[in-house]
Amino acid sequence: MKLQHYLGGLEGLDPISLETRVFVEPWEERIFGIHTAMMALSPQLDLEATPSTFNTEWTWADLRKGAEAMNPFDYFRFRYYEKWLGGISEYFVAKGYISQADLDARTAAFLSSSAALPMGGDVAVDARVRKYLMTGDDPRRERPVPPLFAVGNAVRVADPKSVGHTRLPGHLRNKVGLIDSVYPDAYTYLCDTGVDGVGRAMPVYCVKFDPEDLWPGNTETNFTFYADLFEAYLEPAATLRNL
Amino acid sequence: MDRFEYSRDREATNAARARALEALLIEKGVITSETVDKIMAIFATEMGPFNGAKLVAKAWVDPAFKILLAQDTMAAVEQMNFATKGAGAEGEHMKAAVNTPEVHNLIICTLCSCYPWPILGLPPYWYKDPSFRARAAREPRKVLGEFGLDVDPGKEIKTWDSSAHIRWFVVPERPAGTDGFSEEQLAALVTPESMMGVAIVKPPGA
Numbered sequence: 001m002k003l004q005h006y007l008g009g010l011e012g013l014d015p016i017s018l019e020t021r022v023f024v025e026p027w028e029e030r031i032f033g034i035h036t037a038m039m040a041l042s043p044q045l046d047l048e049a050t051p052s053t054f055n056t057e058w059t060w061a062d063l064r065k066g067a068e069a070m071n072p073f074d075y076f077r078f079r080y081y082e083k084w085l086g087g088i089s090e091y092f093v094a095k096g097y098i099s100q101a102d103l104d105a106r107t108a109a110f111l112s113s114s115a116a117l118p119m120g121g122d123v124a125v126d127a128r129v130r131k132y133l134m135t136g137d138d139p140r141r142e143r144p145v146p147p148l149f150a151v152g153n154a155v156r157v158a159d160p161k162s163v164g165h166t167r168l169p170g171h172l173r174n175k176v177g178l179i180d181s182v183y184p185d186a187y188t189y190l191c192d193t194g195v196d197g198v199g200r201a202m203p204v205y206c207v208k209f210d211p212e213d214l215w216p217g218n219t220e221t222n223f224t225f226y227a228d229l230f231e232a233y234l235e236p237a238a239t240l241r242n243l
Numbered sequence: 244m245d246r247f248e249y250s251r252d253r254e255a256t257n258a259a260r261a262r263a264l265e266a267l268l269i270e271k272g273v274i275t276s277e278t279v280d281k282i283m284a285i286f287a288t289e290m291g292p293f294n295g296a297k298l299v300a301k302a303w304v305d306p307a308f309k310i311l312l313a314q315d316t317m318a319a320v321e322q323m324n325f326a327t328k329g330a331g332a333e334g335e336h337m338k339a340a341v342n343t344p345e346v347h348n349l350i351i352c353t354l355c356s357c358y359p360w361p362i363l364g365l366p367p368y369w370y371k372d373p374s375f376r377a378r379a380a381r382e383p384r385k386v387l388g389e390f391g392l393d394v395d396p397g398k399e400i401k402t403w404d405s406s407a408h409i410r411w412f413v414v415p416e417r418p419a420g421t422d423g424f425s426e427e428q429l430a431a432l433v434t435p436e437s438m439m440g441v442a443i444v445k446p447p448g449a
Contacts, residue, residue, distance in 0.1 A: 004354075007353050007354075007376050008353035008376070008380035009380050013373075013377055014374050015389055016369060016375050016378065016389040016390065017368060017369050017372045017374065017375065019368035019369055020436065021367060022365045022366065022368070024368060025258065027254075029279070030261045030262065030264075030279055031261050031264070032282075032365070033280075033282040033283060034261075034264065034265060037274045037279070039332070041274075052272060052273055052274065053271055053272040053273050054273045054274075067355070075373070080368065080372075082257060085260060085261055088264070089260065092268070097267075097271055098264075098268075103264065103267065106262075106266055106267060107260045108259075110258075110259035110262045110266075111255060111259040117266050120269060120275065121269060121272070121274065121277065121278070125275050125278065129282060130281065130285065133282070133285055133290065133327075133331065133360075134327050135327075135331070136331050136332040136333065136335040137332065138330070138335040138336075140335070140408070168406070169406055171380065183336075183408075183409070204408060206409075211381065218381070220381075220383065221396070222400065223383060223399070223400045223402070224399065224400070224402070225380065225402050225404065226402065226403045226404065227404040228403075228405060228406055228409050229406065
């Protein structure tokens with residue numbers, strides 16, 4: 001069990017932060033921009049090739065895997081973009097684009113003097129980044145098979161083995177809900193999560209839960225919880241797997 | 244405890260490391276010296292909450308558009324002539340949850356920070372905060388109270404957890420005192436917080 005997958009409903013936390021800024025330090029914009037450029041230049045996308053030397057896959061799934069692999073105490077200790085900075089730096093070193101020694105030396109140099117950034121690069125790189133932001137990366141595909149469930153069906157959320165990455169919120173595992181809507185067609189996920197079950201094109205449902213079933217005696221009234229769930233995470237509610 | 248106040252050493256090291264990474268990536272030909280600035284310019288002018296505010300304002304003055312926005316959100320978005328048209332990164336499939344006198348909608352992402360970029364831009368810190376993500380799932384009324392929004396106990400709260408491809412947003416209710424307002428005047432009242440459900444749109448001057 002990874003705490004990062006089980007945030008929903010966790011108790012004992014602080015009052016809510018009312019911070020409405022997107023970035024609280026100027027450097028956060030830079031790491032956000034680098035991540036977005038990596039997604040845009042990632043070679044599996046159906047976009048025109050550019051002179052960029054970036055030739056390894058990077059999607060949200062890679063960023064999320066990094067955050068989900070962290071020691072959970074560190075996950076809470078680091079601010080949002082600090083996790084990005086750590087994960088993305090590690091990726092560029094691990095893939096051999098840069099060395100840790102170079103990164104450390106440059107960091108030390110920038111700490112002692114704020115030299116200008118180097119200049120250069122091909123405009124085609126930035127054109128592709130813009131194209132990605134404007135068009136996105138649509139996961140919608142034709143349905144290989146009809147959906148297993150229809151609106152109103154009771155479903156039990158599966159409890160697959162915990163692996164590196166999932167799109168199944170932990171607080172919904174083994175809970176019963178009702179299909180509220182069936183999204184048209186089928187949807188891929190950014191990577192194959194293995195025994196967790198998502199990746200290939202499959203139907204996605206909006207499932208309605210009674211919070212009393214999720215947190216008995218410990219939630220609020222006149223409140224309904226909805227979650228979008230891939231079909232691999234659902235089974236007919238009549239299946240009593242654990243009995 | 245303020246989670247956003249760290250020692251200046253920590254921030255200085257983060258800033259230097261981010262700059263070092265960007266410098267090395269430019270030198271290695273991964274990105275250009277313009278890449279990050281151009282991305283930030285797109286979020287400042289083409290993909291941001293100013294788009295969502297226009298959608299909401301149009302829904303307030305045009306009942307047929309409001310119905311379309313609720314039933315086929317992407318078809319409604321396509322009519323708006325945004326730079327991203329009916330697409331855009333993190334907005335390939337967006338869905339509007341429309342507030343009514345009976346229902347207040349709240350959008351969360353318990354696994355990460357899914358957010359409808361083309362119409363709302365990038366998520367504010369409160370949305371990305373693990374405490375919000377955890378607590379809004381189980382005790383939304385209490386959480387909304389901390390935002391200064393007391394939802395009538397008789398009003399249903401619907402919380403939408405974005406864990407698949409849909410990027411959700413809220414169409415807040417039109418505030419009183421805005422009769423005769425133009426779409427532009429109405430859009431100026433709409434905040435990102437109201438479009439994720441942690442605030443309502445206040446009457447002008449309130």
